[in-house]
Structure formats: structure tokens, C-alpha cells
Amino acid sequence: MNNEKKSFGATLGRLWSQYSFIFVLVIIMIGYAFTIQANGNTFNFGHIAAILSSQNTVIVGTIALGMAFVIITGQIDLSVGSSLVLCTGATIVVFNVTNSIPLMILTALAVGALCGAVNGLLVGLGKMPPFVVTLGTMLIYRSLTLSVVRKVDPAISGSSSSQFAMLSSNSNYMALRKTFGAGKLSIGSFSLPYIFFVFLFMAILFIVISRNTKYGKSVYAVGSNEKSARLAGINVTWVKISVFILTGLCVGVASILQACKISNVTPASSGVSYEMYAIASVVLAGVNMAGGKGKLLGVIFGALSYTTINFIIVSIPGLSVDIQDTFQGLVLIIVILIQTVGPVIRENIQRARKRKQSSAA
Amino acid sequence: MTILEMKHVSKAFGGSQALSDIQFSVEEGEIHALLGENGAGKSTLMNILTGVIPADSGSIRFLGKDYPSPTIQQMEAAGIAFVHQELNVINDLTVADNIFLCRELKGPLGLLRQKEQIARARQLFEDLGVEMDPSTMVSELKTSEKQLLEICRALYVDAKLLILDEPTTALSNNEIEHLFGILRKLKTQGKSFIFISHKMPEIFAIADRYTVLRNGEYVASGNIKDTNAHAVTSLMVGSQYVNEDVYVPRELGDTILELRHYSGQGFHDIDLSVRRGEIVAFTGLAGCGASELMQTMFGALPSEGGHMLVHGKSLGGSIVQFMKRGVAMLPSNRKENSVVPDMTIMENFYLAEHELSKGKHPFIKVKEETGRYEAQKESLHIKAASSADSILALSGGNQQKVFLARWLNIGADVLLFDNPTQGVDVGAKEEIYKLILDFAQNGKTVIINTLEIPEIQKVADRCVVFYEGRIVKIFEHSEVNEHDVMLYSTNAIETTQEAAV
Numbered sequence: 001m002n003n004e005k006k007s008f009g010a011t012l013g014r015l016w017s018q019y020s021f022i023f024v025l026v027i028i029m030i031g032y033a034f035t036i037q038a039n040g041n042t043f044n045f046g047h048i049a050a051i052l053s054s055q056n057t058v059i060v061g062t063i064a065l066g067m068a069f070v071i072i073t074g075q076i077d078l079s080v081g082s083s084l085v086l087c088t089g090a091t092i093v094v095f096n097v098t099n100s101i102p103l104m105i106l107t108a109l110a111v112g113a114l115c116g117a118v119n120g121l122l123v124g125l126g127k128m129p130p131f132v133v134t135l136g137t138m139l140i141y142r143s144l145t146l147s148v149v150r151k152v153d154p155a156i157s158g159s160s161s162s163q164f165a166m167l168s169s170n171s172n173y174m175a176l177r178k179t180f181g182a183g184k185l186s187i188g189s190f191s192l193p194y195i196f197f198v199f200l201f202m203a204i205l206f207i208v209i210s211r212n213t214k215y216g217k218s219v220y221a222v223g224s225n226e227k228s229a230r231l232a233g234i235n236v237t238w239v240k241i242s243v244f245i246l247t248g249l250c251v252g253v254a255s256i257l258q259a260c261k262i263s264n265v266t267p268a269s270s271g272v273s274y275e276m277y278a279i280a281s282v283v284l285a286g287v288n289m290a291g292g293k294g295k296l297l298g299v300i301f302g303a304l305s306y307t308t309i310n311f312i313i314v315s316i317p318g319l320s321v322d323i324q325d326t327f328q329g330l331v332l333i334i335v336i337l338i339q340t341v342g343p344v345i346r347e348n349i350q351r352a353r354k355r356k357q358s359s360a361a
Numbered sequence: 362m363t364i365l366e367m368k369h370v371s372k373a374f375g376g377s378q379a380l381s382d383i384q385f386s387v388e389e390g391e392i393h394a395l396l397g398e399n400g401a402g403k404s405t406l407m408n409i410l411t412g413v414i415p416a417d418s419g420s421i422r423f424l425g426k427d428y429p430s431p432t433i434q435q436m437e438a439a440g441i442a443f444v445h446q447e448l449n450v451i452n453d454l455t456v457a458d459n460i461f462l463c464r465e466l467k468g469p470l471g472l473l474r475q476k477e478q479i480a481r482a483r484q485l486f487e488d489l490g491v492e493m494d495p496s497t498m499v500s501e502l503k504t505s506e507k508q509l510l511e512i513c514r515a516l517y518v519d520a521k522l523l524i525l526d527e528p529t530t531a532l533s534n535n536e537i538e539h540l541f542g543i544l545r546k547l548k549t550q551g552k553s554f555i556f557i558s559h560k561m562p563e564i565f566a567i568a569d570r571y572t573v574l575r576n577g578e579y580v581a582s583g584n585i586k587d588t589n590a591h592a593v594t595s596l597m598v599g600s601q602y603v604n605e606d607v608y609v610p611r612e613l614g615d616t617i618l619e620l621r622h623y624s625g626q627g628f629h630d631i632d633l634s635v636r637r638g639e640i641v642a643f644t645g646l647a648g649c650g651a652s653e654l655m656q657t658m659f660g661a662l663p664s665e666g667g668h669m670l671v672h673g674k675s676l677g678g679s680i681v682q683f684m685k686r687g688v689a690m691l692p693s694n695r696k697e698n699s700v701v702p703d704m705t706i707m708e709n710f711y712l713a714e715h716e717l718s719k720g721k722h723p724f725i726k727v728k729e730e731t732g733r734y735e736a737q738k739e740s741l742h743i744k745a746a747s748s749a750d751s752i753l754a755l756s757g758g759n760q761q762k763v764f765l766a767r768w769l770n771i772g773a774d775v776l777l778f779d780n781p782t783q784g785v786d787v788g789a790k791e792e793i794y795k796l797i798l799d800f801a802q803n804g805k806t807v808i809i810n811t812l813e814i815p816e817i818q819k820v821a822d823r824c825v826v827f828y829e830g831r832i833v834k835i836f837e838h839s840e841v842n843e844h845d846v847m848l849y850s851t852n853a854i855e856t857t858q859e860a861a862v
Contacts (some may be wrong), residue, residue: 037476170559212725213723213724214715214716214719214722214724215723217715217725218716221708222699224703224704225697225700228697228701230680231659232699232701232716232767233681292701
């Protein structure tokens with residue numbers, strides 16, 4: 001009996017240390033269900049669908065996939081929020097001018113990859129710390145977009161109010177905004193937005209890269225022990241550059257989603273703090289900030305957890321939006337506290353138990 | 362007089378018994394060698410003695426006082442100092458600052474009395490016969506001086522018993538002699554030492570008594586003068602693997618590797634040719650350039666002149682270029698340069714192969730990889746439960762075999778081994794020697810860089826001695842002996858010749 005209990009505890013402990021992100025999401029979901037019930041509503045699939053289709057999940061989540069790779073190599077990218085603005089701006093301009101969907105997608109991916117490549121080359125070849133480099137490009141990318149938006153003809157920017165907006169007069173506007181951006185795939189009585197499936201596809205792609213490709217293994221190796229990785233033949237500089245380019249491509253995909261779902265981007269305010277939300281999602285996914293460890297699968301859960309926290313806060317009546325970040329910060333700290341302190345506490349308990357046993361003997 | 366007595370000490374970690382019923386004692390004014398393979402329990406015993414971890418049972422008596430549950434602070438105050446293998450000095454402070462760290466001499470207002478610290482440090486060095494300037498920065502000291510500094514620091518607080526954990530690993534022979542001179546002097550002043558080392562010649566040069574542990578059990582203790590290295594080694598490893606002569610002369614093939622006027626960081630103008638199936642040993646004092654040469658021959662350091670030819674064709678560029686041509690290097694300092702700690706055994710094993718094959722086959726084929734891993738595991742006798750376990754679950758020797766296998770897996774035929782038996786226990790060392798000879802038998806060319814001369818005698822067809830970045834002598838297998846190799850490595854030969862002229 002005692003033995004069985006112990007092995008169950010051990011299994012649970014192992015599950016927690018490997019898949020903590022699932023537990024985190026479940027606990028937060030339960031919290032959300034309680035607040036919904038407390039408001040006098042019934043928690044149903046509609047609520048979950050709202051979380052899945054939220055821009056926090058799909059846009060931040062997509063960016064977080066690349067961010068996870070950057071963090072696994074032991075680096076950081078603070079420029080993603082600003083790259084998103086720059087990239088979406090370029091994407092919308094190309095759409096407004098050409099009305100071409102392929103060109104628009106190509107622009108998004110190319111500009112995203114370029115933003116990432118600039119970061120990567122400065123870090124990889126310039127041997128500068130990624131924190132400082134991406135802090136610099138974070139300021140540059142946003143301010144460039146800002147300075148352009150005020151000078152561009154409204155016929156091209158699509159708006160006269162300091163933002164880039166998709167021109168509704170373009171013939172492909174409806175296809176992008178209504179059919180794709182707001183469209184849903186119905187399975188029986190459930191329906192989920194197309195854009196969620198884009199995120200899901202990206203997530204699966206990144207999970208496969210991280211688990212099943214030789215490149216993916218080299219990303220982990222660089223983060224775990226750079227010297228050993230180099231002496232095993234891995235081109236460490238290239239791996240470090242490449243994860244920034246991958247993040248840039250994720251930003252490119254996210255900017256297509258931003259354009260199609262929201263139809264505009266405001267350089268002064270859109271995507272602000274997205275780098276922090278993306279990092280938070282990666283942390284909630286159980287990825288080690290020191291590099292070398294973490295599961296890409298977790299990022300799906302991390303992004304959902306983060307969105308759900310937002311939903312909980314919004315659904316509590318009387319809670320001002322101003323206090324929202326305080327709660328988000330608290331939850332983040334608590335989750336990390338459990339992840340780091342949990343194993344220490346477990347060890348102490350085991351030690352105390354052993355001491356008791358040996359003194360009894 | 363017995364100053365330390367440990368009795369019936371036992372300790373278990375999880376399910377495994379790390380120590381069972383150990384007895385250990387140290388006399389005043391003796392150097393006591395604590396011997397055993399890696400994993401024999403030496404570190405655990407010392408950690409218990411210094412209060413780092415609690416024992417499950419047993420007693421500790423030091424200077425007539427019992428310590429039922431010692432703490433680090435208690436044992437330090439009692440006069441036991443642990444000089445760790447990895448140096449714990451702070452590079453960015455002066456020598457005197459390091460000695461007075463955490464026990465600074467303070468004046469009113471809490472300001473440091475720097476002059477007095479320096480004066481007292483100078484006095485301490487004088488008493489000990491150490492030549493060191495208390496006001497130099499520690500970063501400017503040689504490794505041996507840092508080691509001495511640590512010992513001095515322990516002696517300043519009047520430690521009675523010093524634990525020296527492999528203190529000579531980073532030292533050259535001259536430096537070791539210097540250290541030993543000071544230890545002998547301190548011994549006459551009544552200090553006692555627990556000396557942990559794997560190097561037999563050192564133990565027989567310095568120690569008075571010894572205690573041998575094996576698999577967490579007490580095996581024997583006695584006076585060093587009543588025994589010999591062969592007997593002690595047998596006690597350490599049990600009955601197996603005692604100093605067999607494993608060397609077999611072999612038929613060598615054509616020249617496969619040539620160095621022509623090869624120069625780089627720390628070595629100059631090296632000319633050498635190596636034949637297929639040959640085992641060549643590089644040796645010399647720390648800093649002689651042999652390790653740097655080896656790293657340059659793998660593309661890990663840039664070459665600065667001359668050529669390296671493999672199969673008659675010049676070779677240079679990045680590490681992958683060398684790998685493609687069948688050159689592989691097992692770097693020194695396994696933990697720092699080989700292990701990828703967050704990865705499994707399998708992932709560590711396959712890292713290099715992936716770099717060569719990912720262009721054509723970007724995806725991992727688990728079945729094929731498992732097959733090749735199992736084959737290598739079998740042929741190298743790697744003791745591992747599951748290939749999905751962390752690399753850290755393996756002992757040092759088995760980890761090293763995984764990294765050997767990493768290079769066999771890409772079919773490398775020029776194998777460069779930089780200090781391959783570092784941190785590997787005696788049994789695994791012998792296995793690695795046998796493997797090296799097997800590789801050569803099967804047509805692989807091996808170059809091994811080592812400071813241990815018995816190792817050279819075991820495997821090498823030729824021994825190349827380096828001094829200050831140049832080759833000073835090449836010995837054939839039969840000519841290799843400790844005395845002559847030392848003579849050339851320290852360049853003593855030139856000084857005697859000059860004197861004769």
C-alpha cells in the first residue's frame with residue numbers, strides 16, 4: 001500500500017517536472033471556470049473557443065514558438081513586438097498596392113526573416129550580447145515604422161490616422177478579412193477559427209523541428225554546452241543566427257494573422273510588450289531561461305495559459321484594467337516559484353523522512 | 362598521536378550505499394593518502410568529515426572532541442580545511458585580499474587595514490617558505506601558485522588538518538616538487554594532510570600512510586614504506602586489471618598524416634609524419650604546446666603557418682572540414698568540452714554524425730540510430746542502462762567511451778585524444794588503453810596527448826616530447842622511460858649539455 005502510494009507520487013513528480021505546463025493550464029482553466037460560474041454563467045466550449053481564437057493566443061503564441069528556440073540556445077529576442085509592427089506595416093502596404101495575396105505573404109516572411117537576420121548577424125558575427133542588440137533593434141524597428149507611417153500617402157497606408165490599414169476597396173479584402181480572418185472551421189457543433197489552425201500548424205512544425213531533426217538537436221546542444229557543441233562539429237555561430245531568423249519568420253506569419261484578423265496596425269501602440277508576453281508564454285511552457293532545456297509542445301500550453309489569465313482578470317467584475325499586469329506578473333512569479341522551489345522542497349522532505357527512518361533504526 | 366578518528370561511517374544516497382562501515386584515522390604530522398577509484402567514496406567521506414553532508418551513522422572524533430552532527434562552520438573552526446581540486450581563489454582580488462577574505466582586518470568605520478593585511482600575509486609566506494608577493498593580483502599567478510595560495514589561506518586560520526583533493530592535477534613536475542617541499546616542511550611543524558590523488562609516483566613520494574576504499578567499503582590501510590604501487594593498485598581495483606602489459610607491436614601502413622613547418626598558438630615549426638595504424642604519444646610539461654597543436658590539427662584553433670596533410674592532401678578550415686576528412690578529436694576536460702549535460706546518451710553520441718549527414722538527411726531515423734548505438738555500445742563495452750538516460754547518469758569512464766564512440770560513428774580514421782584518461786578510474790583507464798590498441802590494430806591512426814608516462818609506455822609506438830612549442834625528442838617505444846622523458850620535457854638535457862660545453 002505504502003509502496004503503491006510512493007510510486008504514484010514518483011510518477012506524478014516526474015510528470016510534473018516534464019509536463020508542468022499541462023498542470024499549469026489545467027489549474028488556470030479551473031480558475032477561469034470558477035470565475036465564469038461566479039458571474040452566473042455556465043462554463044462551456046464557447047469560452048474555450050474564445051481563448052483559442054484570441055489574438056494573444058495566435059499572434060503571441062506564434063511569435064513565442066521562435067522565441068522558445070532563441071531561449072533554448074541561451075539567448076533572448078526583445079525586438080519581436082517592434083518587428084511585428086514593421087512587418088505588418090510592410091505587409092499591409094504591399095497588399096494595398098498590389099492586391100496580391102502571394103506577394104503579401106512573401107513580403108511578410110521576407111521582412112520578418114530580414115528583421116531576425118539583422119539581430120542574428122549582429123549577435124553571431126558581432127559577438128554582442130543578444131539582450132543589448134535586440135534592445136537596440138526594438139527601438140529601431142518601431143521608430144522606423146512610426147516615421148514612415150506619418151509620411152506615406154493614405155492611399156498606400158490605407159489610413160489617414162497614423163496607422164497602416166488594409167484597403168477595403170481591394171478585391172481580395174473580403175477573402176482575407178472575412179473568409180480567412182474571421183472565418184471558422186466547424187466540426188459538428190464546435191467551431192474554431194482558421195487562424196487558430198495556422199498557429200497549430202506552426203506549433204506542430206516547430207515541435208517536429210525540435211524533436212525530429214538534426215538541426216533541432218544542435219539548437220539544444222548549443223544552449224546546453226556551447227563548447228562541447230562546437231567541438232562536436234556544430235557551427236555554433238550559424239545556429240545562433242538561425243534561431244533569430246526562425247523567430248523572424250514566426251513574426252512574419254504573425255503579421256499575416258494580425259493583418260487578416262485586425263486589418264490594421266498602429267506603430268505607436270500595436271505589439272507593445274509582445275516580447276514580454278512571448279517570453280512569459282515560453283516560461284509558462286517550462287523552458288529553462290538558461291538554455292538547453294524545454295519542450296516546444298509546452299509553448300501551445302504556455303500561450304493558452306497566458307491568454308486564460310487575461311480572460312480571468314477581464315471577467316472579474318470591478319477589477320480595473322490598470323491592475324491587470326499586476327495579476328499577470330504575480331501568476332508568472334508564482335508559477336516559476338513552484339517550478340524552481342518545488343524540487344528543493346521535495347528533496348528536503350525526502351531527506352527528513354530518511355533521517356527519521358535511520359534514527360528509528 | 363591520533364588527531365582524527367572516523368568509525369563505522371555509513372551513508373546512502375537514494376537506494377545506493379555510498380559508504381558502509383568506513384574506518385579512517387589520521388596521525389599528527391603525517392600525510393595520509395586516501396586512495397580509491399572514482400566512485401569509491403573518497404569525496405563522500407571527505408564531505409561528511411567537513412560537514413557538507415550528514416552521515417547516516419558513525420562517529421567522528423577530531424582532536425579529542427566528538428562531532429555527532431558536524432556543520433561546515435564547526436569543522437572549519439575545529440581546524441579542518443578542504444583545499445578543493447577546482448581552485449576557489451578569486452582572480453580579481455590581490456593575494457592578501459584572498460587570504461583575508463571573510464576575515465578582513467578592519468579599522469574603525471569598518472575600513473580595511475590593507476597595509477597590515479599585506480604585512481601579515483608576507484610574514485605568513487616567510488614562515489612557510491613560499492615566495493609570493495601579497496599585493497599581486499591572483500589573476501597573474503600561475504596555477505601552482507594559486508594552489509599554494511589556497512593552502513596558505515587554510516594555514517592562516519591555523520588549520521591542523523588539510524584535505525588536498527588531487528592538488529597536482531594542474532601542476533608541472535617542477536611545481537609539484539615545490540609543493541611537496543612545502544608539505545614536508547609543514548609536516549615537521551605538526552600539520553597533517555589527507556592527500557587524495559590517482560598518481561602513484563606522487564603518493565609514494567610524499568605520503569606516510571594510506572587508506573584504500575573500494576565501492577564504498579574500507580579495504581586496507583598501512584604504511585607506504587611497507588608496500589608498493591603494484592600492491593596498492595591491486596587493492597584499489599580488486600583482483601582485475603592489474604598493470605598488465607597491453608602493448609603489442611604491429612605492422613604499420615603508409616604515411617597518412619604529415620605536418621610540415623606547422624605553426625599555431627603556442628607551437629612553432631612542427632615537422633612530423635605518422636603512419637596508418639600507428640599510435641603516437643605527445644607529451645611535455647603543461648603549456649608545452651602539445652594540446653594546442655592537437656586542437657589546431659582538428660580546426661578548433663587557427664593554424665598560423667605550414668601545412669597539415671592527410672592522405673597527402675592539405676587540410677584546414679573549420680572543424681567540420683576536418684571531420685569530413687576523417688579527423689576526430691576527443692578534447693581534454695570532458696565535463697567542459699565533451700558533455701552536453703541536458704542531453705541523453707544517444708543524443709550525445711550522435712551529435713557529430715548529425716553535423717555531417719544533416720544536409721542530405723535532415724530528419725532523425727530513430728531505428729537506425731538505435732542500431733548503430735547498440736553496436737558501438739557492445740564493441741566498446743559501454744555500461745549504460747538505457748540510451749534515453751541522461752549522459753550524466755554514466756560514470757566518467759563510460760562517458761568517455763560514449764565520446765569515443767561518437768567519433769567511431771563517423772568513421773574517423775585519424776583519432777586525436779587529448780588527455781583521454783583524465784578523471785577516469787583505474788579500471789576504465791585500462792579498458793581505454795586496450796581500445797586504443799584495438800583501434801590501431803584495425804588500421805586507425807591514434808595520437809594521444811598525455812602527461813602520464815606509464816600511459817605512453819602502455820600504448821605508444823613513438824613518443825614525441827615537446828618543450829616550449831617545439832619537438833625536442835622523439836623516442837621509439839622501447840626507449841620510453843620515465844627518467845629520459847622527464848629529462849627532455851623539462852629541457853634538463855640542454856642545460857647539462859650546455860654546462861658540458
